[in-house]
Amino acid sequence: MSGYRLSPLVPAETVEIEFDGLRLPARRGESLAAALMANGISTVARSFKYHRPRGLLGFGSWEPNAAVETGEGTELATNVRVTEGLRARAANCWPWARFDVKSVLGAFGALMPAGFYYKTFRGPGGRMWPLFEPAIRRAAGIGRLPARAAPDTVKRNAHCDVLVVGAGAAGIAAALAAHASGARVFLVEEGDAPGGRLLDRSDLRVGHEVGAVWARRSAEEMTTSGARVLLRTAATGRYEGGLVVAYERPAGDRPACLWKIRARAIVLATGAIERPLVFADNDRPGVVLLAAALAYAARSRVAIGRHAVAVVNNDAAYEDVMALVREGVHVRHLVDMRGNPDARLAAGLSGLGVELHAGFAPVSAMGCPVYGLRIAGAGGAYRDLACDAVLMSGGSTPLVHLHSHAGGRLRHSEELHAFVPVGAHDGARSAGACNGRAELAAALADGHAAGSLAATEAGLVAHGGGAPVGSGGTASVHPSAGAVPEVARGKAFVDFAADVTVADLRLAAREGYDSVELLKRYTTTGMAVDQGRIANLSAIEILAQARGAAPGDVGTTTYRPPFVPLPFVAIADAGGALLRPSRTTTLTAWHEAAGAVMYESGANWRRPGYYPRSGEGLEAAVRRECRAVRQAVGIYDSSPLGKFEISGPDAAAFLDFVYATRLSDLAPGRGRYALQLHEDGRLFDDGIVFRLAPDRYFVTTTTGNADACHQRFEYCRQVLRQDLSIGLLNVTEQWADIVVCGPAARQTIADAGLPMPERLAFLGMATCRIAERGVRVARAGFTGELSFEYFVPANAAPEIWTRLLEAGRRHGIEPVGSEANHVLRIEKGFISVGHEADGICGPDDLGLSFAVHADRPDFVGRQALLRDRSSPHGRPQLVGLFARDPGFVLPEGAAVLRTTGDRTRGYVTASCHSEAAGRSVALALIEDGRSLSGQDVTLALADGTAGARVVAPVFYDPRGERQRG
Amino acid sequence: MRLVPCPHCGPREAGEFVCLGEGSTHPVHADGLADALYTRTNAKGPAEELWWHKFGCRRWLRLRRNSASNEFLP
């Protein structure tokens, strides 16, 4: 290829760029693709699979080949703007596109047929995958991750009456009609300027103006009067409810922007792209789409070559060739695959010195870069045409993707040999070339009508004016046939981006992958960066030929967002703290300063796992923390516990309904361990409910279920029991919760000068004041020791925590993390929702029947619970396990069998080394487990088995004397 | 994202809501207990559903939605 500039570079706008180690002059602001073409660089990339040299095929986002790395990630060269000092390199090759070491793969192309990887490595007999996977993964993929984090993307939401996607003739006509009706209009356009194809064809006129001038003036006037026109903004997806996501790459230094635009009505005027023709070596550098060559010439003032050949199968291509010649690009031959060309168009061509070869089909491109094209006539006569560029026009492919994304239906058009939208869908209607109306006058009329309808749909009165009148561009885009000759031989590419040839597709069809979705997955057609824009219709045509079916019956694959490639950084955050915010208590800073190992635990809370001293590991720290609680005093931050305040005249009746435990007879100042069940009688949540006053309760739930409890309380209140009058407040984050536990707890609190009601009994709660703040103190905890729980206003917690720690120092106080808490609760056999309450167990299974008061008329789960009692056998039941080897800690989750070879009877739910018990202990859920007490069972481990004895699920202070102390 | 018509807050994105479908019933008899617990109509077409506006007014709503077209009905 011998590309060159049609207008010389002016020094003031010239900058130097670097591509694959070459220093090149370029025009500031033009696309990297145009700069490469202008400098005669023909090979800009290597293909994905075979590493064949590739040139530019398309323009804008329709480029399948030219992926480049710019240091900010992998981009299409057609979308990269030239700036001073731009450095880029071809993405899929090493060291450079013009000489690539892996290109030897191309020589073995015949050895890599459709489904090659699957057949060789994964399919029957293919056991080599583990061996080859790393090498294959290194060779696959396009580009490398940039070394530094991508620049941030701004995210913006917008609302409008009418959103128009695409500012070509149809889009502008639609926007004008909606704007004239008083609609708030958004018009988004991927290109640098409004106009679309009007920018390429100076012969196209709207009214009395040149089309491109009309487009620019219309966009400016609409902007002045309140419409929003976003250029360089590609709509990437349409979602239900009138939502369109668009990605803006602003010129200059402004950061990129991801728009979420919610519109009452949408006009899709996304246009069409040209289809490549399928012939041997049609991927050689220098073989390009005709429309792309025209766009480079008209918009970037760069010529693809000095003597080109065009190969076409439709009338509209003649007009494009003539426009290209008028731009100054010499086209020597036009090959029409059809037999009898339109006389008027043929005359126009010969007037411009283009030689016409009608009734010839392309056979193969010659040379690399291309220096000739072989064509064959009906009788088999060959002609070899010398050229330095081949321009293909295989018909027009309407861009129906956005219509399809949210579920719009398609039909196959016999005239277009392509799929077009069926009607409007979810407030979005297509207009212009994407709707199968590519000719200028038809596109303008279609756009105007769609814009008026959209305004009406948005609740406005459509402006009665007429559609803009177009002239020029009358030739039909209807191709004579599809783009695939019956006899394509050699490496004739269908999907350039995924490197799939016509032979691959025919082989796949012969092997039985004859549905379009299977064909896609087996050959990877349409799965690369261009999302099948270039390849899909040809692939469908090939499949139709192979099956002897109509393309409309073959159907098309499902289109999914994104419509154009979108950088990950645009849709995801860079991974900072805001990506998934964690919740902190008012004591988190203290825990971190104390060197705690912090865990992300339930409901996104960050809490201390354990507090290692220097040189101490997990086990030693946990042992020390447990010992403090059992022998001296411990303190822990239980603030994440779910907390609710339920008040009102029916508060007691409400809790009696929500809980399986009776709470209405609780005396004020008392608490009770209470259970919530699912309607199917299974345990949902547990916690202690305190009665503050006759009409006021303080309810605690588990941390992980706090949100779910809130939802359920509201459901019971608003849906199931509207007869009850209660107030409900989620106060989880308002109250911090400091627990002081251990034999020296009382002394520690006294030394800290904190109030402790004298006669506060086990499960009692009293209110008192600390430093003028109202505080609730309860005799409760999760460790089985004498335990005081201080519910204090969240912001008062650090001061109280510190006072307790200082006072506890001479009693040997230790802060205790969740790891030690886990051990302490296992020793006591306290269940933990999520471990033992696994959604299958009911209260009786867990030994919690004492907390169920079924002798009441109604509560959630009662009916199922009553029925369960009639079939008590085969239930999973909570038991304790002693491993035969007391030093061996059974793995949590291990399956429990009665004997080796038995089926699984249950599993270990929690397990640890217990210093209090002087051995390892475990809790398990085992089928009819209580009847197995004293018997031996077998545990299936990853590497063998272990023996254990079933015991009662409590390993410390079975009578609970210490906590009642 | 689908907009959910909350009668208290106006149209809001579906991510603010919890959808409970036909909702969980509260059986008061042992008769037909299994049906009450586990059988749902799961109709294709217009269906009445319970939605909770969790990140909004926290009201439980009874909304009509066409489960085939995913459109909310008046």
Ligand SMILES: [Zn+2]
């Ligand atoms: Zn609401």
